[in-house]
Amino acid sequence: MDAAAAPRPQDEPDAAGVPPAPPEPPLATLERTALEVERHVATDGWGAPPRVFALVRTAQALAADAALAAHLPPEVLAEAEADPEHLTSVEQDELPEGSLEEVLAQIGWPPAVAGAALAVERVVVPPDVDLPEDPAAALAVVDAHPDRHEVRIAVAVLREEGPGTTGTVVRRREDDDDLRVVVGEDLVPGLAAALRATFA
Structure with missing residues (x-):
């Protein structure tokens, strides 16, 4: 899937004289899927539990x-007709209580599911922060750190591994804007690996 319809040139303002938003660069399929999942979840605001989606080949x-076909927007149908690799995300039931790693380890998918996506909120600190091994003590350090950031991470993976089979989106709460999310292939490898392990 490529980015949406090409925007107007940057130097061409709209009728109100406001320049358009900068164009989004073309994204790989899994990056685009992760972005779509994150934007969907973002409509419900912050403070949400982790959410899991099955990814199926739309065609x-x-x-x-x-x-x-009656339940899909016309633009999705057109994309699926043009691209046999087009993916549709199907949200699953709310996850049970417990650590995310343990919950993910209990998930299994039928053969028709091509991949999976996960949206989860986390509090992060700079990588050079020395965290205690005790989970409660580590949490206290994170909560008190002046450079802590609340983020929402969306990861999408395909059943198989390889180039282009992972996509990640990270949104910081203080930069809560669709144009300021960070998109990349494998920005949170541990989370992607845990999600892909649901296909083992």
């Missing part, structure tokens, strides 16, 4: 169930 899903 295959339509071939298996033609009635699905």
Whole structure:
């Protein structure tokens, strides 16, 4: 999937004289999928529990169930017709209580699911901060650190590993703007590995 329709040139303001937002660069399929999941979750605001999505090939899903077309926007149908690798995310039931790693370890997917996505909020500190081994003590250090940041991370992975099979989006709460999210292939490798392990 490429980025959405090309925006106007940067030097061409709209009718109100306001320059348009900068164009988004073309994204790889999994990066675009992670971005779509994060923006969907962002509509509910902050303080949400982790959310998991199954990723299915849209064209295959339509071939298996033609009635699905009535539930998809026309632009999604057009993208799926043009791109057999197009992915549709299907949100799963709310995750049970427990550590995220333990909960993910209990998930299994049927063969029709091509990948999975996860959106989760975290508090992070600079990587050079020395955290105690005790979880409670480490949490206290993080909570008290002046450079702590609340972030929302969305990770999308395909069942198989390899180049282009992971996409990540990170949004900082203090920069809560669609144009200020960070998008990359594998920005949070540990989380991506835990999500991909659900296909083991």
